[in-house]
Amino acid sequence: MDEDTLFPSDNDIDLSFTSLTSSTTTDRTFASSSARSSLARSSLTLSFNESRLSTTFSSTNTNHPLIHRRPHRKSDPHWSAIKAATTLSSDGTLHLRHLKLLRHLGTGNLGRVFLCRLRDYDGANFAIKVVDRDAITTKKKLSQVEMEAQILSALDHPFLPTLYAHLEVSHYTCLLIDYCPGGDLHSLLRKQPGNRLPVEAVRFFAAEVLVALEYLHALGVVYRDLKPENVLLREDGHIMLSDFDLCFKADVVPELENRIRKLHVGSAKIRFNCFTTANQTEPEEIVSEFVAEPTTAFSRSCVGTHEYLAPELVSGCGHGNGVDWWAFGVFIYELVYGTTPFKGGSKESTLRNIASSRDVRFFGLGEREEAGVEEARDLIERLLVKDPRRRLGCARGATDIKRQPFFDGIKWPLIRTYRPPAEVRGLVVRKTKGHVSHVNVTSHKRRRWWWKGLGYFMRNKGSKRNLDSNYHNNNYYCYINNNKVRKCA
Numbered sequence: 460m461d462e463d464t465l466f467p468s469d470n471d472i473d474l475s476f477t478s479l480t481s482s483t484t485t486d487r488t489f490a491s492s493s494a495r496s497s498l499a500r501s502s503l504t505l506s507f508n509e510s511r512l513s514t515t516f517s518s519t520n521t522n523h524p525l526i527h528r529r530p531h532r533k534s535d536p537h538w539s540a541i542k543a544a545t546t547l548s549s550d551g552t553l554h555l556r557h558l559k560l561l562r563h564l565g566t567g568n569l570g571r572v573f574l575c576r577l578r579d580y581d582g583a584n585f586a587i588k589v590v591d592r593d594a595i596t597t598k599k600k601l602s603q604v605e606m607e608a609q610i611l612s613a614l615d616h617p618f619l620p621t622l623y624a625h626l627e628v629s630h631y632t633c634l635l636i637d638y639c640p641g642g643d644l645h646s647l648l649r650k651q652p653g654n655r656l657p658v659e660a661v662r663f664f665a666a667e668v669l670v671a672l673e674y675l676h677a678l679g680v681v682y683r684d685l686k687p688e689n690v691l692l693r694e695d696g697h698i699m700l701s702d703f704d705l706c707f708k709a710d711v712v713p714e715l716e717n718r719i720r721k722l723h724v725g726s727a728k729i730r731f732n733c734f735t736t737a738n739q740t741e742p743e744e745i746v747s748e749f750v751a752e753p754t755t756a757f758s759r760s761c762v763g764t765h766e767y768l769a770p771e772l773v774s775g776c777g778h779g780n781g782v783d784w785w786a787f788g789v790f791i792y793e794l795v796y797g798t799t800p801f802k803g804g805s806k807e808s809t810l811r812n813i814a815s816s817r818d819v820r821f822f823g824l825g826e827r828e829e830a831g832v833e834e835a836r837d838l839i840e841r842l843l844v845k846d847p848r849r850r851l852g853c854a855r856g857a858t859d860i861k862r863q864p865f866f867d868g869i870k871w872p873l874i875r876t877y878r879p880p881a882e883v884r885g886l887v888v889r890k891t892k893g894h895v896s897h898v899n900v901t902s903h904k905r906r907r908w909w910w911k912g913l914g915y916f917m918r919n920k921g922s923k924r925n926l927d928s929n930y931h932n933n934n935y936y937c938y939i940n941n942n943k944v945r946k947c948a
Contacts, residue, residue: 496568497684497705497764537637540583541623553624555633558587569595569604569704574638585623586638593630603704604632610680610703611636617875618671618698639699641692641887644794648687650885654797655824658831660880661794664690666869667698668790672783673857675700677751679711681779685786686764687793696879696888705763709756709780713749716855720746752856756780765806766799770845773814784852784860788819788842795835796822800843819843834865 544557561574570590577583595601611622611634624635641647644664648654656664668690675682684705691699722742756779761772769785771778792800800819801812821836841851841863852860861871879888 495686495688495764495766497762535621537583537585537623540577540580543580544577553626555626555628560587567702569600584638585635588634588636590632591630592632606706607704608632608634610706613678616671616674618667619674619700637693637699639691640694641696643688644690644692645687647692647883647885648794648797651883656794657880657882658795658829658835660883661791661835662831662865663877663880664698664794665791666866666874668700669787669857669860670871670874671698671700672787676753676780676783676856677711677713679709679753680706681709681753681756682706682783683763685783685790686767687790692886694889696886697875707758709753711751711753713751715747716750718746718748719743748858750855750858752854753780754854765809766802768810768813769847770813771847773810779847781847781850781853784842784850788839791835792819792839795832831865838863838865
């Protein structure tokens with residue numbers, strides 16, 4: 460049986476439904492049809508990354524390169540399905556004819572997104588973003604399509620999309636990425652009382668978004684489009700950022716910086732003996748922290764969603780990495796309070812509120828506020844500073860934000876294993892092995908004695924590993940351009 464019998468040719472696939480004349484959407488899984496659409500966007504584009512199938516596949520390349528799995532996704536069954544399809548292919552590459560389009564998921568400003576599967580294999584669902592390059596009228600919008608494909612091809616992170624294939628078919632560009640059946644965070648908010656989440660759920664989602672932004676900034680990528688509509692929910696309840704067409708890239712120089720940290724009385728690291736005096740100075744330790752923040756990034760383009768625009772972006776005088784940390788503050792505010800902090804009666808009034816000297820205002824959440832709301836307010840105030848030079852995160856990025864009291868109790872190296880919050884209405888989570896209990900400050904304090912005891916036991920056994928240091932350390936291994944960078948004290 461030849462390949463054409465197994466897979467129809469590309470010309471036999473009807474692409475007429477990708478016409479941009481229809482604006483009807485059937486699903487908001489890709490969060491591209493929100494009323495709060497981003498500025499400086501246009502029609503959608505369809506493209507398969509044949510120039511890169513997690514490696515590089517080119518339509519003019521006669522070689523048959525192997526699939527190089529990403530380190531964080533090497534056990535993903537989607538790669539096995541793609542490898543099987545490419546094995547059956549006559550030239551060892553993935554083509555559009557290998558895919559079966561199932562239904563339309565949503566329409567964005569630069570293209571449309573469809574749910575698809577590999578033909579004759581129903582065990583793996585994908586999302587395919589299709590961009591019609593002929594429908595793009597300006598060179599700037601075309602460069603946004605190219606930028607998104609370029610950034611997706613470089614990502615390898617659990618909270619960011621995996622680009623399985625990039626295909627160029629006729630005048631279509633097709634990006635084959637992860638499908639998120641849980642929809643987007645904006646839709647989930649609309650199902651909650653008051654359109655807001657419990658504080659523990661806010662901490663869970665905000666922590667994962669923070670780690671995703673930290674990774675992007677370590678690559679020199681300024682996101683510029685953070686909002687709940689672009690935070691998708693995987694089947695295991697964890698997040699995935701989407702839509703990278705408004706990003707821009709800048710140079711970044713990773714550094715290891717030393718910081719002096721005082722050890723509190725009662726810490727497992729402090730040993731008292733008969734020679735210890737009450738007047739002895741409080742012990743200290745030197746902690747090395749990984750910092751990779753594109754502080755030299757600069758752009759004058761006015762892009763993004765109006766409620767999430769930073770003051771320096773509204774003014775048009777130029778902006779840098781600080782716009783992402785401003786948007787992160789607006790993001791947390793909306794999750795806690797159900798609305799954005801500077802929202803007005805129209806887009807124009809919202810922009811005036813952002814550009815004014817008015818500070819962020821908070822309102823009460825009832826007679827009995829949840830534990831953690833005060834810490835959330837403090838973090839928001841530090842992020843929504845209108846002068847980017849004084850804004851939290853602009854100098855040292857996520858490294859400083861992780862140390863804020865709102866995130867106390869989070870063991871950052873294990874963040875992928877935390878169980879999604881069960882108290883969120885409408886959040887459907889497929890049970891997976893390896894999840895630990897959802898983090899919260901109270902349970903963290905109750906369990907701290909166990910970690911200290913274990914650390915003391917290991918030290919007495921002669922272990923060289925300091926468990927208590929690892930417990931407080933916010934650093935972890937990350938991969939940047941396939942180079943392993945060790946982030947530890």
